[in-house]
Structures are given as C-alpha cells and as structure tokens.
Amino acid sequence: AQRVTQPEKLLSVFKGAPVELKCNYSYSGSPELFWYVQYSRQRLQLLLRHISRESIKGFTADLNKGETSFHLKKPFAQEEDSAMYYCALRGGSNYKLTFGKGTLLTVNP
C-alpha cells in the first residue's frame, strides 16, 4: 500500500526565514515523489519531482530512502510562496498518484 503523510496542516513563517515542509511516505518499492502546489485562486500544479533533482522557485527536495522522507525546503521564504503544498507518491508500474493531505504555508511580511 502507498501512503503519504504531511504532518503539518498549517505552517507559518516570516519573509526571509527558511521553510521546510515535511513529507514522509510508506511504500515497499522504489517510489517516485512529487510536490504539487496550489496558489490562491489557481489550479493545482506540479512544483517539482525528485527524479529531476532541480530547484524550482528556490525550492528543493531530496528523497531520503532511509528516512522515507521527501521534505521540501527553501532557504529564504517569499510572500508569494504562500500556498497549499501537496506531497505525492507514485509507486512501481502503477500510474496512480497518492497525495498527502497538504500543508498550508503562509509567509508573513
């Protein structure tokens, strides 16, 4: 079974502060991990995936298989980063994405 846990429903930081959104997963094989983001009044969209290993809008995420985690990090948060963030997992040949329940990030001025 696939499971994604985002332990924080809400996260509030000040502008310029580092931010880390936590994601833990449960899957017996080799998963693909993703972060999706939904800004206010916009559609849910892909932010980044672990395979690409790239930084998007200053965000990075490293897959830690030992800790079964895929935390999303940004060293200096901006107000425009305020959004709902979802961690998602896809396992094996199954094309299904399993989403966490999301973390609402608020970056205060």
Added chain:
Amino acid sequence: DAGVIQSPRHEVTEMGQEVTLRCKPISGHDYLFWYRQTMMRGLELLIYFNNNVPIDDSGMPEDRFSAKMPNASFSTLKIQPSEPRDSAVYFCASSLALGAGRDEQYFGPGTRLTVT
C-alpha cells in the same frame, strides 16, 4: 490552450438527485484522472483512463459513482443518487503519457459539489 476544462464550477443539489460532472482534457493527452478532495480525506484518485479506457477504478467509492470517457475530448463523472457525504471538490486532470517529462498531470479548476 485553456487547459483542462471542467463544468459546472459549482453544483448544489438535493439528496437523491443525479449529478453529472464534466471534463474536457488537454488536446493530445492520453491520460485522464478524476480526483475527489475533502477536508477529511484530502485528495483521492477515483478513476483514471488511458486512451478512453478505464484502467483503475479502485478509488470509486461505491456503485453510485460511475465514470465514462466516450471520446478523447470528453469525460463524465456521475453520481446517482447523490448523498450529502458526496459533497466535495472534484478535480479532473490529464497528462500526455507515461515517462518523466511527459507524465505531469495538469489539473482543472475543480467542481465544488454540495449535496443538501
């Protein structure tokens, strides 16, 4: 491209009524997904199609729910009869194909369903 199109955007209906949600995927995308989002359960995959064929409907909650994709540019999700616990936001998404770089799912704006 307008992206994935869903209609209606909002639907309010009474318990027992039939509800039909509609989705137009991005042209050329081979995969179409239906999700349901609730506060309690988050975002859950209900069913997905590949080339108009349902591949995995294990997320469909019960027989009251059905989904069809009669052609590559149109899909419906039907609830009959509807119940208050079906109240949620229903999202449709589509993707080009499998494989990195082609499997990004593009989401529609969602349909907010309220069953009274």
